[in-house]
Amino acid sequence: MAKTYEEINDKIKKGKAVVVTAEEMIAVVKEKGVRAAAKDVDVVTTGTFGPMCSSGAFINVGHTKPKMKITKGTLNGVPVYCGLAAVDLYVGATEAAEDDPLNRVFPGEFRYGGGHVIEDLVAGKDVRFVASAYGTDCYPRKELDTLLNIKDLNEAILLNPRNAYQNYNVAVNAHGKRPIYTYMGILRPNIGNANYCSAGQLSPLLNDPHYRTIGIGTRIFLGGAVGHVIWQGTQHNPGVPRTDGGVPKGGAGTLAVAGDLKQMSTEFIRGASFRGYGVSLGVGLGVPIPIIDEEMAKFTAVSDADITAPITDYSVAYPEASGGPIGEVTYSELRTGRITINGKEVPTGAISSYPKARKIAATLKAWIEAGKFLLTEPIAPLPAAESGYKFGPLKERKK
């Protein structure tokens, strides 16, 4: 018994679609079985919120009079990329402020950077834009110092090349003699703690492990507004080892996404500072999954107990790109707050927010139930495991 996107959208428009979150779907399938669940449920909503470094915003500030082809600029002291047309620029999430001491005083604080500029824009705060240019016949102006507000920008587009990692590492410090400061947080020596970063059973790509419904063009929740999947994310790596249920045992698929920053909310777009590492952007993202057949019902019933993550040493193995994981652990174990590694009990902490992931899935569910959000059939699929598409290292060379 298969359902089409059109049939599901018709039900949504009539207010008759049955929508559950990925968390609720676990119980539905357990109670009714895959077959009945596939028949009864039309859409399963997912969600995730965490720091996603490969994020940023394209903005168009409008033309000055006389005109200027901006070549260099800062927003609130944070350098922005201006190597585009005259007044287009890109604010990268991890760019630190120009006068930030970085890690010269270790571990650096990284209090303000691109992620915070994006949050301030979303909050409707004025940001200071200082720019320079070399001047041309058609764009003579050379200097600019002004306040900007998101409401006056022509466009502000969140465009993130890599978000929503399908599973991720559990980070530990196995060999360091001191705490190490990573994008996975502070890791104490002798495996003093284990940090993880996935919404697990609520995570979008873990509920559609083979990318059967999530593809290019899929309409999603992004930062509190509507966005779209625009491509496979960078480092998309579908060919990793998987469980019998198809769940990748480590980082695998990723999504490139875009959406209108003007519609977003600071509840789901947050500048982040990682001590000793740098700046990032906390992004909230959710994807609706149409239950087109029994297989999708089965996939969306995946629970934290079915998903394992590789325990990875961030003191040597990760930075040196050598050696494999030192163990694996399920998300249900991670969420108890304690796991055992090499016979030692270790506290676990998340870098992503499960309560926010839950809220995103619930919000998306409410939008769909209210008939405000229709599903889109992908216009092209993401490369799947059998495609051979993979993520490789850099081969350094001089010629």
Add this chain to the structure above:
Amino acid sequence: MFSERILMQFPRELVNEPLLSIVTKEFDIVFNIISARITENEEGQLKVELRGKRPNVLAAVDYIKKKGVSIRSLSKFVTVDRKLCTDCGACVVQCPTGALYYEEDLSVGFDAAKCIACELCRLACPYSAIVVAHADEVTHV
């Protein structure tokens, strides 16, 4: 067993006084030093837990206060700004006393009574949601 976790701030002229030694003998209590340092104003700053029978601990605190040492409860220093907190838990895993913990729904809870104001949570919070008051902003015991 009663326990009081306090910050003692010694004025310059009291830095050489063995006050803690005196009160442990005098009032039959034990202590556990959390941290000790000399501030930029050359004052002594001691974070300590005093343990013993309740009246004895309170009497010891009173004695130290009368000597001219300002005393603040360590539970008054740290607050979690709920508007900034995303409920990730990057702080929970750093907290040495369990003052920060996961609630049943995996949101982050904070039990100020267990806090020793070590500030490890502040270092770990990506969203600057942990606010640590300066000693001068905290009222005396």
